[in-house]
Amino acid sequence: MLPTIVSSWLDVLWVAELKEFGPHYRTQYSVVFFSQIQDELEQPKEKIKQLLKQRGPPEAGEVLYEEQVLHFEAARKWEERYVVVRGNYCLEFHNSFETFVKGVPPRHKLLPTGGTVLTTEEKYMAMVDKCFPVSETNNVNEKFAPPIIGMPGQFPVYLRLPYRRDYYFCFRQDARQAEFLSILSDCIRHQNQDFLKKKTVEVQAFLKAIHLYRQEKGSYDSWKMLIGSDVRVLANLVMEELLPSLEKDMLPHLKARKTERKRVWFATVEAAYFLVQECLFKGMSALKEECRKAAHQQEVLIRSDMDQILNSRTYLEGKLRASVLEPAEKFCSEGVQPYLASVLEELMGPISSGFQDARLLSDSQMDQLCQDFQEGGVTNELKQVQTSSPLLINSPLHDLQERFGFSNISSLVHSTQIDLQQLVENAAYTFHLLLYKDIEDNPRNACSAMEKSRHRVLKQYDYDSSLVRKRIFHEALVGITLPHIKKTLAPTYKTELQGLKQLVYADYSNFVHVHNIYEGILLQILNKEVIKVVEEAARLKKHNLFTDTRDLLSQSSCSSLFSTPFIPSNPARMLGFHGQLQTQPETPTFIQTPPETQPEAEVTAQPASPLQGNGLVVGGGAQG
Numbered sequence: 001m002l003p004t005i006v007s008s009w010l011d012v013l014w015v016a017e018l019k020e021f022g023p024h025y026r027t028q029y030s031v032v033f034f035s036q037i038q039d040e041l042e043q044p045k046e047k048i049k050q051l052l053k054q055r056g057p058p059e060a061g062e063v064l065y066e067e068q069v070l071h072f073e074a075a076r077k078w079e080e081r082y083v084v085v086r087g088n089y090c091l092e093f094h095n096s097f098e099t100f101v102k103g104v105p106p107r108h109k110l111l112p113t114g115g116t117v118l119t120t121e122e123k124y125m126a127m128v129d130k131c132f133p134v135s136e137t138n139n140v141n142e143k144f145a146p147p148i149i150g151m152p153g154q155f156p157v158y159l160r161l162p163y164r165r166d167y168y169f170c171f172r173q174d175a176r177q178a179e180f181l182s183i184l185s186d187c188i189r190h191q192n193q194d195f196l197k198k199k200t201v202e203v204q205a206f207l208k209a210i211h212l213y214r215q216e217k218g219s220y221d222s223w224k225m226l227i228g229s230d231v232r233v234l235a236n237l238v239m240e241e242l243l244p245s246l247e248k249d250m251l252p253h254l255k256a257r258k259t260e261r262k263r264v265w266f267a268t269v270e271a272a273y274f275l276v277q278e279c280l281f282k283g284m285s286a287l288k289e290e291c292r293k294a295a296h297q298q299e300v301l302i303r304s305d306m307d308q309i310l311n312s313r314t315y316l317e318g319k320l321r322a323s324v325l326e327p328a329e330k331f332c333s334e335g336v337q338p339y340l341a342s343v344l345e346e347l348m349g350p351i352s353s354g355f356q357d358a359r360l361l362s363d364s365q366m367d368q369l370c371q372d373f374q375e376g377g378v379t380n381e382l383k384q385v386q387t388s389s390p391l392l393i394n395s396p397l398h399d400l401q402e403r404f405g406f407s408n409i410s411s412l413v414h415s416t417q418i419d420l421q422q423l424v425e426n427a428a429y430t431f432h433l434l435l436y437k438d439i440e441d442n443p444r445n446a447c448s449a450m451e452k453s454r455h456r457v458l459k460q461y462d463y464d465s466s467l468v469r470k471r472i473f474h475e476a477l478v479g480i481t482l483p484h485i486k487k488t489l490a491p492t493y494k495t496e497l498q499g500l501k502q503l504v505y506a507d508y509s510n511f512v513h514v515h516n517i518y519e520g521i522l523l524q525i526l527n528k529e530v531i532k533v534v535e536e537a538a539r540l541k542k543h544n545l546f547t548d549t550r551d552l553l554s555q556s557s558c559s560s561l562f563s564t565p566f567i568p569s570n571p572a573r574m575l576g577f578h579g580q581l582q583t584q585p586e587t588p589t590f591i592q593t594p595p596e597t598q599p600e601a602e603v604t605a606q607p608a609s610p611l612q613g614n615g616l617v618v619g620g621g622a623q624g
């Protein structure tokens with residue numbers, strides 16, 4: 001139950017937040033909607049395609065994990081729950097396997113967005129202590145009691161969640177703990193990233209609007225809280241403003257022992273967080289509906305006046321280029337370009353090592369399948385291999401923070417791990433398609449057919465790995481340096497940009513936005529330098545990067561790489577081989593996260609809680 005004063009603060013804060021954010025969202029919704037219609041009418045640009053067959057994401061209801069798990073619950077005791085993870089990467093807690101099979105709804109659901117996974121009490125307690133604000137009135141040298149006692153197994157898992165109560169699990173076998181850690185890390189990564197990667201008008205408009213909104217407040221950095229859904233992101237903005245007031249007005253009145261003070265503090269924060277999400281969900285739903293109706297009304301004008309709108313945008317862009325181009329290019333060449341190659345070098349090593357580990361994983365599983373066939377038939381399921389060595393990048397972090405103000409390495413980690421796992425699954429999927437076709441064509445020499453399929457998949461993997469890594473490197477370099485460029489140039493052009501708005505014809509002002517054009521010019525300038533650096537690394541064949549398809553074709557015949565195999569009626573899960581790259585959780589980094597579009601999904605029940613290394617990890621990692 002929230003104190004009345006806290007509820008009053010929240011009512012003021014979330015309304016003010018949405019009122020200030022709304023104009024940015026409305027503007028960007030119209031701009032993005034216009035761009036999508038423009039793309040629809042124009043000749044589509046040819047995209048470089050990957051060679052491996054793309055395995056689609058799992059269906060939302062597909063079960064990815066199910067196991068009996070010991071869970072510490074609100075009654076402050078351990079209970080066995082049947083935990084199920086489906087293709088929506090949400091954890092379901094069922095009473096038992098029997099209730100799950102009967103279709104009884106789960107007793108509780110958990111969206112672990114922004115979670116940090118730890119496996120030792122010491123590291124968990126240290127993290128909790130850091131999250132509790134310290135002031136003159138509560139800075140007491142008092143030991144904080146551990147949250148749980150009587151651990152029923154040797155292998156605990158602590159899930160630390162920002163603004164929410166924490167979760168505790170326990171296992172009696174390390175293999176089961178490792179499997180749970182792997183799927184839990186997958187859930188965190190996908191809950192953090194998947195929503196904001198959608199190409200819908202609503203999501204793309206929200207992303208651009210939130211960047212401009214934060215820039216208006218003077219924040220140009222890559223925000224660690226930009227994870228989860230639009231509602232969760234906005235809720236984090238509200239919580240950032242609320243917490244200082246809570247610390248000032250609430251903590252001095254908590255006179256209990258430290259353990260009790262922490263319990264009350266974190267319980268209050270969680271209650272506030274859920275209330276903010278509930279209010280913002282309603283507010284954002286209304287705002288999006290308003291924008292959808294406005295876009296529907298604007299569509300006729302956009303289609304009839306497309307050329308005039310584009311001419312208006314081109315005219316404004318010309319004016320901006322005349323003012324911005326020379327000083328922006330000068331700053332980029334002096335303050336950014338000299339450091340791109342060294343930053344790229346630091347990123348290439350661990351990321352490429354992760355992709356090489358994934359190649360070895362795919363090769364070993366295909367080899368195992370060939371051996372199983374020779375020994376008497378194909379097994380229904382291959383072993384899932386875990387990468388064991390964490391791939392960390394620590395050395396450049398200080399330099400990136402100091403020079404470019406970049407510290408959000410966790411976002412790069414998560415997106416890279418998702419790309420890496422997708423590539424491994426694509427390799428497994430393609431291998432099965434090729435294998436099915438080759439054995440059907442040549443049943444008397446199945447072993448040779450399997451080796452042929454394996455060879456083709458590895459060659460295709462090498463090309464796709466290069467393609468994906470080049471994209472990752474490009475996006476990383478832009479993400480690290482572009483905020484620094486915008487922040488440095490902002491004082492010079494902020495006033496001028498406001499004045500240029502009057503150059504846009506009033507009827508087209510919804511679709512031609514001066515800040516979008518300005519940032520587009522900066523991005524074009526930076527892109528030229530980033531492309532040069534990445535292509536130079538490929539030209540030198542660093543870490544087995546290719547410059548184009550010819551690099552790959554020189555190693556194998558064109559027909560073997562690009563031939564399309566016969567696709568059976570249901571190849572998606574053939575032979576039960578998922579080809580998943582099982583990764584350990586990344587190095588613990590406390591990330592304060594935002595809320596999903598549907599926050600009510602995880603408010604069903606609450607677990608027990610005591611409260612209420614920065615590093616790039618690719619393909620594997622270390623839990624705390």
